[in-house]
Every structure is written in C-alpha cells, then in structure tokens.
Amino acid sequence: MTATDHDILTGTTERHLVPLDGASSLLVHAQVVEPLAELQTLAASQGFDLRVCSGFRSFDRQMIIWNEKVKGIRSTLDHDGRSLSLDSLNAWQKIQAIMRWSALPGASRHHWGTDMDIYDAAAMPEGYQIQLTPDEVQGAGIFSPMHNWLDSALMADNSALGFYRPYGKDRGGVAPERWHISYAPLADIYAQRLSSEVIAQQLRGTDLLLLDEVVTRLNEIVERFVRV
Ligand SMILES: [Zn+2]
16 A cells, blocks of 8 residues: 555545456455455355445545535435435535435545445345335344344454444444444555545545535544544
8 A cells, every 4th residue: 555545545546446246336445355255155154145235436426426415316314314404404514414324525435445335135025125224224124133143243253354334333423334344454544544635635626515615624524424
C-alpha cells in the first residue's frame, strides 16, 4: 500500500478488485476472496448458504444514490427503516438523515472492496427479494439464524477469520447494519488512512448535492459516521 492509494480509499479505481464469482458484476478486493471462501465453507457446515449481495461500490455510484436521496427520488429511511421525508429539514439535518443508512461518496467502506452485505440464500423462499432491512436480520427475520451463528463464530475465532461487523452497534451515527461485514486486516488499514483531507480532495469539483455543507461539517461527519 502506498500514498497513492487515495483512489482505492475514495472508490475511484477498480484496480484492487476481482469479480467474486466468474462473470458476476460483484467485485471485491482480491485479497478478500480467499478468507471469504473460508467463511462461506464454515457457514455451509452449519447449513447456511452465505452469499454476498453487495461488495464494491464506486464513488460515482454512491454519488448517484446520495443525490437521488437529497432530491427525494430515492427514499431515505428513519431509525426503524421506514421511509422519511427530507422536505422540512435543513441541509445539515438532511445530511445526518441520509448518513444514517447511506455513506458519503468518497467515504464508503464499500469503496475498498473489503466490506460486503451478506444474506443466507438457503433461508430464502423462491422468488424472495432481499430488502436489507432490520426486520430481516433480527428477531424472527429470515436471516437471523445465520447472523446469530455468525456472531458466535466471529467471537470464537475472530483472528482466524478476520471478519467483523463495523456497524454492529448503534453509536449514534450509522444505523446497526447486521448484514454488513468487513475484512479487518485490510479494512483497518484503509480506515486509518481515510482522512477528512482525502475525502475533501475527492469531493471538490464534483456534482455532489449539499457539497458546501458537507465540506463545512466534514470533520464532524468523519468523526460520527466514518470512524466507527
Ligand atoms: Zn454495506
């Protein structure tokens, strides 16, 4: 890793990535493929079909999501995962509401290829559409059994597997996303290197909506939503 890895940190390159399975458009960090396969094998031994529904996401893709949320084209969710209107909110309130569930472009852990959203294909009825909502992964949710097993597996053998849940607890910033796991040996390095300066440099001159407010509040944003 060198000082020129700012493109990896901010999702503006694909040079660190490989397709997860064959021709799939699902990309992950090349060094995550093997540990992920080990995790899947371990899950399979317990009857779970652990699969990835989202891996790498680019800066451009994340900016489309962000801008659509600001414009209200794409819905923003409240703390319980229900739709929330941003109409009556000021710029800073909008940013905080969006960042509860969506990363700031340039600061998404999905840029790194080390982080992924997972589900249990073995638990899905035919034709089931994955939602990635709290209801799916807690209580009687269909993916709960796999996540309950995963909690104990990661706790029992954390160092060997290397995966952990960066959004496992609600610390007041990003909502707990039980479906999101991260490969710590790489992600920890990227997380350390991602600074307000790197993000600001990437955002400057883009068409990001609410850009001025984001830049003004960047240190606070990084503190609350990026350093998890
Ligand atoms: Zn995620």
